Amino acid sequence: xxxxxxxxxxxxxxxxGLLNVxxxxxxxxxxxxLARLVFQLIPALLAIGIGRFWPALAYLLISLTALAGERxxxxxxxxxxxxxxxxxxxxxxxxxxxxxxxxxxxxxxxVGELMAALxxxxxxxxxxxxxxxxxxxxxxxxxxxxxxxxAMSARGISLGRVGPLTxxxxxxxxxxxxxxxxxxxxxxxxxxxxxxxxxxxxRICRIGLRVPDAAVFALCAVGMGFWLVG
Amino acid sequence: MNFSYAAADAAxxxxxxxxVAPGEFVxxxxxxxxGKTTATRLLNGLIPHFHEGDLTGxxxxxxxxxxxxxxxxxxxEVGSVFQNPRSQFFTTDPVSEIAFGCENLGLPAAVTRxxxxxxxxxxxxxxxxxxxxxxxxxxxxxxxxxxxVAATEPGLYVLDEPSANLDAAATERLRAIMAGWxxxxxxxxxxxxxxxxxxxxxxxxLVLTEGRITGEYSGEQFRAMDDDALAALGLRRATxxxxxxxxxxxxxxxxxxxxxxxxxxRKVPGGGSRRPRPALRLDRLAIPKGRIxxxxxxxxxxxxxxxxxxxxxxxxxGGQLLDEGRPIGRRERRRRVxxxxxxxxxxxxxxxxxxxxxxxxRLAGPGGAVEAERDRILAAVDLSAYAERHPMSLSAGxxxxxxxxxxxxxxxxxxxxxxxxxxxxxxxxxxVAAALRRLSEQGRxxxxxxxxxxxxxxxxxxxxxxxxxxxALQ
Numbered sequence: 001x002x003x004x005x006x007x008x009x010x011x012x013x014x015x016x017g018l019l020n021v022x023x024x025x026x027x028x029x030x031x032x033x034l035a036r037l038v039f040q041l042i043p044a045l046l047a048i049g050i051g052r053f054w055p056a057l058a059y060l061l062i063s064l065t066a067l068a069g070e071r072x073x074x075x076x077x078x079x080x081x082x083x084x085x086x087x088x089x090x091x092x093x094x095x096x097x098x099x100x101x102x103x104x105x106x107x108x109x110x111v112g113e114l115m116a117a118l119x120x121x122x123x124x125x126x127x128x129x130x131x132x133x134x135x136x137x138x139x140x141x142x143x144x145x146x147x148x149x150x151a152m153s154a155r156g157i158s159l160g161r162v163g164p165l166t167x168x169x170x171x172x173x174x175x176x177x178x179x180x181x182x183x184x185x186x187x188x189x190x191x192x193x194x195x196x197x198x199x200x201x202x203r204i205c206r207i208g209l210r211v212p213d214a215a216v217f218a219l220c221a222v223g224m225g226f227w228l229v230g
Numbered sequence: 231m232n233f234s235y236a237a238a239d240a241a242x243x244x245x246x247x248x249x250v251a252p253g254e255f256v257x258x259x260x261x262x263x264x265g266k267t268t269a270t271r272l273l274n275g276l277i278p279h280f281h282e283g284d285l286t287g288x289x290x291x292x293x294x295x296x297x298x299x300x301x302x303x304x305x306x307e308v309g310s311v312f313q314n315p316r317s318q319f320f321t322t323d324p325v326s327e328i329a330f331g332c333e334n335l336g337l338p339a340a341v342t343r344x345x346x347x348x349x350x351x352x353x354x355x356x357x358x359x360x361x362x363x364x365x366x367x368x369x370x371x372x373x374x375x376x377x378x379v380a381a382t383e384p385g386l387y388v389l390d391e392p393s394a395n396l397d398a399a400a401t402e403r404l405r406a407i408m409a410g411w412x413x414x415x416x417x418x419x420x421x422x423x424x425x426x427x428x429x430x431x432x433x434x435x436l437v438l439t440e441g442r443i444t445g446e447y448s449g450e451q452f453r454a455m456d457d458d459a460l461a462a463l464g465l466r467r468a469t470x471x472x473x474x475x476x477x478x479x480x481x482x483x484x485x486x487x488x489x490x491x492x493x494x495x496r497k498v499p500g501g502g503s504r505r506p507r508p509a510l511r512l513d514r515l516a517i518p519k520g521r522i523x524x525x526x527x528x529x530x531x532x533x534x535x536x537x538x539x540x541x542x543x544x545x546x547x548g549g550q551l552l553d554e555g556r557p558i559g560r561r562e563r564r565r566r567v568x569x570x571x572x573x574x575x576x577x578x579x580x581x582x583x584x585x586x587x588x589x590x591x592r593l594a595g596p597g598g599a600v601e602a603e604r605d606r607i608l609a610a611v612d613l614s615a616y617a618e619r620h621p622m623s624l625s626a627g628x629x630x631x632x633x634x635x636x637x638x639x640x641x642x643x644x645x646x647x648x649x650x651x652x653x654x655x656x657x658x659x660x661x662v663a664a665a666l667r668r669l670s671e672q673g674r675x676x677x678x679x680x681x682x683x684x685x686x687x688x689x690x691x692x693x694x695x696x697x698x699x700x701x702a703l704q
Contacts, residue, residue, distance in 0.1 A: 112326030136320060139364055143316075144576070151576040154541055154569035156593055156640065170579040177622055178575050182317045189318035192274045193378070194305035194334035201333045204342050205326055 005049045005212035009109045009117035015042060016101050018220050022227055023094050028071065031226040038223035040067060040093075042216070043101040049212065050108045059100045066092035111136045116203035129195070137183065144178045242268040242283070243441045249290075250386070250417045255408075255431050257452075258421040260438035261464050261655045262625055266421035269438070270390045272296065273419060275304035292385060306335055309384035313391040313653060315371035319363050324355055324374055327363060331382040345381045353377035353407065367529050369400025376407050387411050389420040393427065394653035397529045397681045401427050423655050425460065426468045429453055437463050466656050471687035482554050484644070484675060486515040489549025491535055491699075509535040510546070510699045517694075519554075522666055522676040524686040527696035533679035534572070536696070537646045540677070541569035568642040570633040572649045577633055578621035583613055586621055586632055590639035604639070611635040611665045627651075627658025634665040638672065645669055646677045651685045663688035 019039045026032040040063055047056035070089035073082050111132050118128045148171060152158070159167045243265045250256055258266040271277040272289050275296035289295055296304045309331075312318045321327045328349045332342040350356050353373050358366060366374065372392060379387065387408075393401045405427040411418055412431055422428060425435075435452040437445035445463060447455070457467035491510040510532045517523050525533050539546045542564035551558045558566065571577055580586045587604045608614045611631040616624060621632060630650045637645045647666070651659045659682065666689050669676050680686065686693060695703040 110323050110326060111321040112323065112329070132320075136322065139322070140317075143364070147571070147573060148576045150538070150543055151571050152579075153543060153564075154571060155577060155590065155636065156564075156568075157579070161593060173579055174576050178573070181575070185312065185314055185317035186320065188276055188280055189310070189312060189375075190320045191280060191301050192276065192305055192308070192310040193320070193331040193382070194302045195320070195330075197300075197302035197305075197334050197336065199336055202336055202339045202342060203333055204329045204339050204346065 003049070003051050007046070007049065007108070007216060008207050008209050008213050009105075009113050010121065010207075011209065011213040011216055012046070012101075012105045012109060013117075015046070015216060015220055016098070016105060018224060019043070019101055020098050022223060023097055026227050027230075031228075031230045035223045035225075035227035036067070038219065038226065040064065040097055042219060042223070043097050043104055045219070046101065046104045046108075046216070050104065052104070052107070055100075055103075059096065063093060063096040063100070066090075066096065106135065106138055109135065110205075112203070112205045113207055116205050116207050119200070119203065120207070133186075136186070137179075140182055140186075141175075141179055144182065145175055148174045148178070243272075245442060246287075247443075248419075248436070250419060252385070252417055253412070253415045255412050255418045255433045255449075256420070257425065257428050257432045257435045258419065258438060259423065259425060259435065259465055260444075261657055262627065263440075264438040265441040266438050267390050268441075270310070270388045270419065270421050273386065273388045274308045274310045275299075275301040276310075302334070305331070306382065307384055308386045308388055309379035309382060311372070311375050311379055311387070311389040311392045313394045315368045315375065315395055318375050319371065319378070322363055324350070324359050324361065324363060324366075324377075327374060328355075328378045328381050331378055335382060342381075345383075349377040349381045352410075353380070354403075367400075368395045369397065369403070369529050372396060372400065373403060373407070376404070380407075380411070384416065386417045386419065389418070389422075391422055391653055392420065393422065393424050395649075397527075399528050405431070423466050423653065425466060426470065429468050437465070439464070461656065464656055466659070467684060470683040480518075482519045483516040484519060485517070485552040486512050486536075486540075487550045487552060488513060489536075489539065489546050491532075491539060491544070491546040491549070493535075508699055510539070512536075512549070512699075512701060515694060515701050515704060517675060517677055518692050519675045520670060520673055521691040522670045522678065522689050523692045523694060524690035525677055525679040525694050525696065526681055526683075526686065527702070528681070530698070531696040532699040533696055534648055535699075537569060537648050537677070537679050540644070540646055541567040543569070566642055567644045567646060568637045568640045570630075570637060570645070570647040570650065572652070574626075574629045574633045575622070577636075578629060581620060582617070583619050583621055583624070583632055584608065584617040587635050587639045590636045594639060594641040607635050607638045610638060610668045612661060625658065627654045627661060630654070630658075630662050631665050634662070634669060637674075638669060643673070644675045644677070646679070648679045649681075650678060651680065651682045656684075659685055660688060 019042060022035050022039045026035050044056040044060045047059065066089040070086050070093055073086040073089065114135055115128055115132045118131060151174065152170060157170055162170065246269065248269065258269055260266055268277065271281060273291060273296065277283065278285055278297050279301040285297060289297060291304065292307050319327050320330055325346055328346045329342050332345055350359055353376060355374060355377055358370060363371065363374065393404055396404060408418060409431055420428065429452065432452050433449045435447040436443055457469060460467055489510055489512045490508050492508045525536065527533055538544045539549065540551065540563060542560045545560065551563060578586055580589055584604055587607050588600055591600045591603055608617055611634055613628065613631055613635060616628065621629065624632065650662050654662065663685055666676055666678065694701065
């Protein structure tokens with residue numbers, strides 16, 4: 001996994017915003033369809049940028065199939081099942097780009113960068129810190145969840161043997177307890193290191209808009225252009 | 231000075247007085263729950279700013295009271311390192327992490343950058359600078375935590391069981407780091423069970439029992455104490471016990487043959503991929519049946535990987551487990567092996583100690599009266615008095631024993647434990663050793679992955695040493 005280019009977190013965040021606007025407001029004909037296609041491709045491009053080729057390919061396959069499937073189904077005669085299938089395809093086509101871009105954002109943005117970027121946007125500290133904590137916490141939840149899954153398996157507790165409700169309880173209770181504990185320890189460590197001091201904290205990580213950011217913005221502009229011209 | 235937690239019925243600290251001279255190195259020790267962690271929290275301001283309670287008396291750190299000033303003011307002067315390496319970093323990459331404290335203090339960016347570079351070099355973290363913190367080992371994370379704290383150049387370092395999750399080599403590096411702090415003229419206060427690595431550094435040893443100082447020893451007195459004297463105070467030994475017996479065991483054995491295990495390359499935020507050397511490469515490894523075998527080796531030697539493979543949690547290339555010559559496949563291993571993971575919190579799921587055992591008994595389905603069997607097991611792991619308690623309200627040592635109880639209840643004949651005594655005091659370690667012996671008396675084959683030499687001396691019949699995925703000694 002080699003990074004091809006690195007984006008400023010602000011670029012990624014702006015792209016998420018624009019993409020969702022287009023996905024949920026654009027139509028399906030003429031320029032709108034082209035706009036949709038452009039924004040459908042952007043998340044894959046960003047994923048390739050951080051070296052996630054296979055996830056990018058899988059995403060493209062799924063979302064483009066869904067997009068094509070919806071158009072094809074809606075073009076023909078519609079039976080009941082056809083309507084349902086078209087609905088599912090439509091949902092995937094609209095949601096997948098946003099979800100996948102969210103995934104790309106989570107794996108690519110580092111906590112330090114996010115804080116620097118948000119502070120540079122003059123977003124108040126009361127929002128910056130929670131945002132940073134959430135981003136920091138996602139991998140922890142994933143780690144803890146995998147550990148609980150192993151623990152259940154090691155104890156011989158499986159879905160088939162205890163039933164869905166109990167199974168869910170046995171998965172969730174330890175997960176909640178351990179993530180709450182991790183959160184508490186994280187807070188203590190952060191407090192003893194001066195988080196929350198009033199006044200502007202300095203940030204050393206070098207964020208800034210560079211060529212890749214300009215390229216992504218240009219691509220977004222093309223997509224928006226198609227949409228606005230219609 | 232007195233302090234009791236808001237929800238506690240007994241005082242966590244009573245008549246406690248401690249004054250630390252500039253450049254002094256103070257060790258706080260004593261059994262679990264003795265109040266040593268509470269004492270560290272008073273120094274770094276987590277009490278009363280994070281943990282609420284009733285505090286009477288005064289705390290003075292560099293002439294100021296951490297209780298009276300904001301916690302970020304204390305943060306500028308007191309650096310804290312905690313027990314759990316996983317949950318004390320705030321960012322996801324080493325450079326931001328070291329910079330974090332300096333940035334919060336508002337140091338100019340140029341100064342921060344300089345300190346980051348210095349810390350990376352001083353703490354041997356340069357090769358790790360582009361890794362994701364999530365991909366670091368426990369020892370590396372703890373070293374990073376020390377580097378991050380040192381970058382703010384505090385006058386007082388406060389450490390709460392910093393070595394609990396470290397192996398011998400990582401503990402030695404920690405010792406060297408702390409020696410450097412002492413040499414630079416900073417004061418150090420460390421709460422610890424493991425005393426060996428602190429022996430030459432300590433200027434003073436305070437022993438706490440139930441919130442009171444019950445012993446105060448100078449550095450010389452501490453160094454003059456032998457292990458029996460420490461044990462009489464309820465403390466862990468300062469010198470590792472004699473190297474345990476080894477040699478190929480007689481009698482029936484489980485055998486691992488030709489196992490190669492390679493982790494899939496890790497994908498982590500901001501990190502590169504690595505295709506590491508195999509975590510395990512074992513030609514032949516014998517585990518005597520019905521005995522307690524210790525599996526020792528440094529962090530990353532492959533202990534946990536082997537434990538997970540044996541339990542059937544992960545596939546390995548070409549390896550075989552033979553039970554007196556008969557191969558046992560992965561499926562069968564999942565049925566016959568019970569694994570107690572390092573963090574038992576993940577494994578305890580019910581609302582009471584007795585339920586925890588009863589649920590396992592019902593899953594295992596040995597038949598007969600569950601209640602009688604449950605009570606017998608609770609007695610065997612010495613938890614009868616806690617039957618109605620919530621598992622999460624138990625101490626770390628009691629949780630380990632409860633997990634061993636579930637292993638008994640599972641009726642599985644092979645029980646593997648991963649670091650069951652990390653962070654345990656002498657009394658709890660001995661109780662865990664007793665529970666392990668109970669397992670083996672009942673005919674179970676026990677494998678304990680551990681770097682606790684005292685636990686090994688207390689219960690192991692046989693020792694296997696792993697070194698970088700290979701058997702070094704068996």
